[in-house]
Amino acid sequence: MSDETTTQTAGATAVATPPVGEIDAATRPDEGRQLNPLVWLADRGIFVFTTILILVAAVLVDGFWSVDNATDVFNRAAPIGIVAAAMTFVVISGNYLDLSVVAQVATAAVILIAISNDRSVLVAMLLASLVALIYGVVNGVAVGVFKANAVIVTLATTFIGLGILRWASGGSIYFSEVDAIRDFGTTELGSVPLSMLVFVAITLILAFVLDRTTFGFSVRAFGSNADATRLAGVGTAWIVIGAFVISALGAMIGGFVLAAFSQTAVSSMSDGFEFRALAAIIVGGTSVFGGKGSVLRTLLGVVFVSVLTNVMVLSGWGFGAQQMAIGALILLAVSVDALARRVTGR
Amino acid sequence: MTQTHDLTLGDQRQGFVDRIRTTLARRTEGRALALLLVVSLITWIQEPVAFTSWSVTLGRIALIGLVALGLTVVILMGELDLSVASTLAVCGVVMASIDNLALGIVAALAAGLLIGAINAFFVVVVGLNSFIATLGMLFFLRGLAFVISDEEPVRLANVDAGISFGKPLIGDFTPRILLFILVFIAIQVFVTRVRSGREMYAVGGNRQAARDAGIPVTRRIFTGFMISGFVAAGAGVINALERTAADPTAGSTVLLQSFAAAIIGGIALTGGRGSVLGTLLGAASLGILQVALTLSGVQVDVQNIIIGLVLLLAVITDPASLRAVMASTKSFFAARATPAQGG
Numbered sequence: 001m002s003d004e005t006t007t008q009t010a011g012a013t014a015v016a017t018p019p020v021g022e023i024d025a026a027t028r029p030d031e032g033r034q035l036n037p038l039v040w041l042a043d044r045g046i047f048v049f050t051t052i053l054i055l056v057a058a059v060l061v062d063g064f065w066s067v068d069n070a071t072d073v074f075n076r077a078a079p080i081g082i083v084a085a086a087m088t089f090v091v092i093s094g095n096y097l098d099l100s101v102v103a104q105v106a107t108a109a110v111i112l113i114a115i116s117n118d119r120s121v122l123v124a125m126l127l128a129s130l131v132a133l134i135y136g137v138v139n140g141v142a143v144g145v146f147k148a149n150a151v152i153v154t155l156a157t158t159f160i161g162l163g164i165l166r167w168a169s170g171g172s173i174y175f176s177e178v179d180a181i182r183d184f185g186t187t188e189l190g191s192v193p194l195s196m197l198v199f200v201a202i203t204l205i206l207a208f209v210l211d212r213t214t215f216g217f218s219v220r221a222f223g224s225n226a227d228a229t230r231l232a233g234v235g236t237a238w239i240v241i242g243a244f245v246i247s248a249l250g251a252m253i254g255g256f257v258l259a260a261f262s263q264t265a266v267s268s269m270s271d272g273f274e275f276r277a278l279a280a281i282i283v284g285g286t287s288v289f290g291g292k293g294s295v296l297r298t299l300l301g302v303v304f305v306s307v308l309t310n311v312m313v314l315s316g317w318g319f320g321a322q323q324m325a326i327g328a329l330i331l332l333a334v335s336v337d338a339l340a341r342r343v344t345g346r
Numbered sequence: 347m348t349q350t351h352d353l354t355l356g357d358q359r360q361g362f363v364d365r366i367r368t369t370l371a372r373r374t375e376g377r378a379l380a381l382l383l384v385v386s387l388i389t390w391i392q393e394p395v396a397f398t399s400w401s402v403t404l405g406r407i408a409l410i411g412l413v414a415l416g417l418t419v420v421i422l423m424g425e426l427d428l429s430v431a432s433t434l435a436v437c438g439v440v441m442a443s444i445d446n447l448a449l450g451i452v453a454a455l456a457a458g459l460l461i462g463a464i465n466a467f468f469v470v471v472v473g474l475n476s477f478i479a480t481l482g483m484l485f486f487l488r489g490l491a492f493v494i495s496d497e498e499p500v501r502l503a504n505v506d507a508g509i510s511f512g513k514p515l516i517g518d519f520t521p522r523i524l525l526f527i528l529v530f531i532a533i534q535v536f537v538t539r540v541r542s543g544r545e546m547y548a549v550g551g552n553r554q555a556a557r558d559a560g561i562p563v564t565r566r567i568f569t570g571f572m573i574s575g576f577v578a579a580g581a582g583v584i585n586a587l588e589r590t591a592a593d594p595t596a597g598s599t600v601l602l603q604s605f606a607a608a609i610i611g612g613i614a615l616t617g618g619r620g621s622v623l624g625t626l627l628g629a630a631s632l633g634i635l636q637v638a639l640t641l642s643g644v645q646v647d648v649q650n651i652i653i654g655l656v657l658l659l660a661v662i663t664d665p666a667s668l669r670a671v672m673a674s675t676k677s678f679f680a681a682r683a684t685p686a687q688g689g
Contacts, residue, residue: 096478138658142661142662146661146662151428152657152661153661155602160651163648163650237674319489320491320492322489323486326485330481331479331483331486334475339472342473
């Protein structure tokens with residue numbers, strides 16, 4: 001698993017990443033796979049597509065190739081990226097996705113702005129952390145201990161969470177009056193906003209956790225073969241709870257960053273986050289079937305989805321057309337993954 | 347699977363509680379029935395109006411239940427259709443965008459069938475997990491509804507037809523309630539009496555065994571998703587007619603409500619177990635609950651919280667889930683009890 005990341009980052013010439021579980025795949029003859037374009041696409045396609053997208057956008061789209069636009073892309077990519085990087089754990093653990101991030105992001109944002117206005121940023125962050133823990137544990141226990149379907153569980157917690165948020169906030173918009181939050185949201189190093197650095201730092205930490213710690217190995221093992229992991233004596237419930245808690249903490253930080261960027265918070269501010277995050281994860285090459293993928297791949301996926309969204313906005317696409325494109329992108333990426341999986345026979 | 351089994355001699359020796367437990371384990375509607383009784387009892391005491399104004403309560407049940415009925419067929423096969431709410435929105439907009447009413451309805455229903463076929467294509471031919479495939483479709487179709495409608499509600503050309511559609515047709519029954527009953531009977535007959543409908547249970551119970559037994563699994567899955575798409579489209583048409591306009595954002599809570607109704611109704615998400623009757627009971631309990639909450643002046647947000655909680659409870663009190671918890675609890679205590687006995 002660790003060599004998978006090194007080959008990606010180094011862009012080495014190694015052929016298709018072997019499915020997890022075939023540890024000695026590198027020593028096997030790879031001719032069959034090398035020739036299959038689908039497998040190559042599922043594995044390496046994101047590098048090519050991101051490059052092509054950026055090049056085409058730079059040439060054809062007015063206003064794309066500018067410092068201001070780059071800053072804008074970064075600002076919008078950071079919150080979704082943090083959510084996606086953390087949600088990668090849930091996807092790799094084979095639990096499809098955490099739909100409730102949409103409620104979690106908005107809740108964290110509203111708590112940060114509303115509470116920091118009345119009390120202090122620290123109190124707001126502590127409260128938001130508590131809420132994030134509750135989300136993670138409730139989702140994780142329902143999925144990990146009760147073995148309930150992750151999509152349905154997180155659908156239910158989405159409505160519970162959004163309902164509570166709207167009920168408590170009355171659907172009103174909160175404006176930040178705290179300097180620290182405004183400073184964080186507006187600070188830029190060169191043309192790179194601070195939020196982007198937070199995103200990159202979190203990605204690196206999460207990549208380390210996934211690829212270098214026992215917990216990370218367990219998550220991946222559970223995603224490739226849940227029964228085998230359980231029989232190996234690993235506490236599978238803890239893996240699932242851990243993955244959902246990480247996803248919840250990521251969603252919380254994503255909410256903080258989003259709130260700091262927009263200086264406001266409202267319960268509907270994170271609409272569509274769950275889909276954009278999922279699109280970024282899947283486009284990056286992490287498999288929805290679990291086991292295969294990495295946080296660094298999600299980083300690439302986030303770049304792709306963010307640039308694509310930016311290009312669509314610059315080209316004057318409406319909200320609906322953008323949603324259609326993201327939906328089609330999810331369908332296309334998972335289809336390529338599923339077909340490639342069939343070719344490799346797993 | 348859904349038939350009641352006669353108690354055998356062995357069962358008669360069990361106690362009363364055991365027999366109830368056996369029956370509850372065999373029928374899948376237990377939780378829905380329990381919820382319905384509790385909700386009805388509390389409503390009867392607190393808000394008896396909900397039972398005297400039958401047309402309102404029935405209308406609410408039909409609103410929640412219609413999409414859930416189509417969904418039931420898909421879940422019976424062990425698949426999910428998360429795109430139902432967006433299908434409802436798209437088909438409503440399609441109908442409203444066509445000036446001729448009859449042509450619009452036909453086009454909307456055809457669109458529903460097409461969406462179902464596309465879902466089935468991704469599941470069967472591409473080999474995607476149905477959660478992910480229909481999730482992608484959910485987003486795609488929601489976008490499509492916005493694109494077709496230009497991001498604002500589309501008014502019906504024939505408003506009179508819409509207004510007359512909302513009026514009671516026979517007694518207190520509006521066309522919506524009558525159509526709901528009709529769809530219920532059709533799907534109930536289909537999955538319990540028709541051979542291809544019965545085969546849905548086999549496809550959900552053990553797909554490989556179903557294939558080996560000569561059941562055309564691919565065709566059945568197409569049928570299931572197309573039924574779900576068709577029923578969701580019908581619900582979209584009914585909604586648009588009653589409101590005399592099609593809202594592209596329609597159905598955001600439809601997803602929650604229809605899944606809640608079906609899952610409370612006792613359908614196993616792994617497929618092969620469950621009944622349409624259970625979905626009806628689930629929809630009935632949710633409908634009565636909603637009417638009672640509305641009458642008591644509870645906000646929609648709080649209603650969503652309560653329905654979300656009910657769904658969460660329903661999905662974790664699934665018999666399979668409870669068995670998983672019992673097993674892990676037992677092994678947890680067994681692991682700690684063994685050394686104590688040894689020492």
